[in-house]
Amino acid sequence: MKPRPFDYVQPDTVDEALALLAEHGDEARILAGGQSLIPMLNLRLIEAAVLIDISRIAELDTIRSDGGVLEVGAAVTQNKLLAWPNLARESALLAAGLPLVGHFQTRNKGTVCGSIAHADPSSELPLLLAMYAGEVVLRAQRGTRAVPAKDFHKDMLTTAREPDELIVAVRFPERPRERVAFREIARRHGDFAIIAVAAAAGANGAVTLGVGGMAGRPVTRAVAAHDAASAADAIGQWAEEIKGYDDLHASAAMRRDMFRKLAANVVAEVAQ
Amino acid sequence: MRAVKRDQKTRIALTLNGRKLAAEAEPRLLLSDFLRHGLGATGTHVGCEHGVCGACTVLVDGVAVRSCLTLAVQAEGREVRTVESLAAPDGALNPLQAAFRDHHALQCGFCTPGILMSFTDFLARTPHPSEAQIREVLSGHLCRCTGYANIVEAIKEVASSSHAPRSEG
Ligand code: FES
Ligand code: FES
Numbered sequence: 001m002k003p004r005p006f007d008y009v010q011p012d013t014v015d016e017a018l019a020l021l022a023e024h025g026d027e028a029r030i031l032a033g034g035q036s037l038i039p040m041l042n043l044r045l046i047e048a049a050v051l052i053d054i055s056r057i058a059e060l061d062t063i064r065s066d067g068g069v070l071e072v073g074a075a076v077t078q079n080k081l082l083a084w085p086n087l088a089r090e091s092a093l094l095a096a097g098l099p100l101v102g103h104f105q106t107r108n109k110g111t112v113c114g115s116i117a118h119a120d121p122s123s124e125l126p127l128l129l130a131m132y133a134g135e136v137v138l139r140a141q142r143g144t145r146a147v148p149a150k151d152f153h154k155d156m157l158t159t160a161r162e163p164d165e166l167i168v169a170v171r172f173p174e175r176p177r178e179r180v181a182f183r184e185i186a187r188r189h190g191d192f193a194i195i196a197v198a199a200a201a202g203a204n205g206a207v208t209l210g211v212g213g214m215a216g217r218p219v220t221r222a223v224a225a226h227d228a229a230s231a232a233d234a235i236g237q238w239a240e241e242i243k244g245y246d247d248l249h250a251s252a253a254m255r256r257d258m259f260r261k262l263a264a265n266v267v268a269e270v271a272q
Numbered sequence: 273m274r275a276v277k278r279d280q281k282t283r284i285a286l287t288l289n290g291r292k293l294a295a296e297a298e299p300r301l302l303l304s305d306f307l308r309h310g311l312g313a314t315g316t317h318v319g320c321e322h323g324v325c326g327a328c329t330v331l332v333d334g335v336a337v338r339s340c341l342t343l344a345v346q347a348e349g350r351e352v353r354t355v356e357s358l359a360a361p362d363g364a365l366n367p368l369q370a371a372f373r374d375h376h377a378l379q380c381g382f383c384t385p386g387i388l389m390s391f392t393d394f395l396a397r398t399p400h401p402s403e404a405q406i407r408e409v410l411s412g413h414l415c416r417c418t419g420y421a422n423i424v425e426a427i428k429e430v431a432s433s434s435h436a437p438r439s440e441g
Contacts, residue, residue: 002305007276008276008343010275016273051299102412104408104412105326105337106338109337
């Protein structure tokens, strides 16, 4: 299908974009890569009075590694981040999870920040941000704030962004020498995951486990992983606590089942 | 700053397969429709119009993207390549197209233009991919005739031939 009519503006600078957001507020939608937004517009699931296209704002198309933090600007595509030279060494979990985001062809255009802004509960990038305990940098004319991942993602498709705010970047603390695993179950490779599970073990052996697609937003927790039995107990207990939800793709019970199996696998992968 | 009202048409100038062209479009026009109806380049096919099937894949500045998930106005000033650019002016197929023919990698041909453009980008970046890498990129396309096995064979032939310069794979 075709989208309903909308006004289109293409600001050249962040300041221009912020002025437009101040003027239009929640009548406006930010267009970056468009790989979530345009399907929804085409299917007429949503409508926008104004699209603010930030994809050509040069200052947003930058990746920086500074003081142990990887900062990814709002116009940076997923494939551009995947090609970042030190990604596998400094941010192994990002390198493991990013190839599962959509397809090669959509990663060429889809942005890192856009996927985080879209806040689909089972999508990979919100889970990755939660695993890194990263933050989202929001800017409006009235000021800039950095919101921690756990406060940014509130619920299904719901974030802490105010209507006049633009996500200018997201920050992932770098974690060299981390052992990581990222697995998901999708109907077909590249489809939205039913659930996605990540694990990371630091030098001291402490294991963090995270899951998307079990709750309205990704959740993470430290798990004791000295032996498989205690890990399985902790995972089983957590599965009952977060419960999962029913939708077209899987029942809550099936999600819990998938989670118990995948989580045990990823914890075993990083624990050795 | 470019601003276009919903019912207003704007002139969009781009390079299509090496030729500078321009036409008018309103903001909501998708690049896929602009190519087919605005510029008359009907080689690009349109299936799902929400990014799932890959039939509409074209190169924008050398990179494979869904033209149904791109607005025509976003292509302003860009270099767009479609399937029409692959064969030589006398109609001779390029190596990738020839391999598709030789391996019976197309049946109805609906999905083919998109797949050819995806692999034009991918093989330029990764001239000697593994079969797993080929399958991973192909997973971004749906072939309703389900000819995947032959498509993989065709791409493997090009990837292992001397057409592609050897570099890291
Ligand atoms: S028509 Fe664009 S992906 Fe299907
Ligand atoms: S050849 Fe018919 S859809 Fe692929």
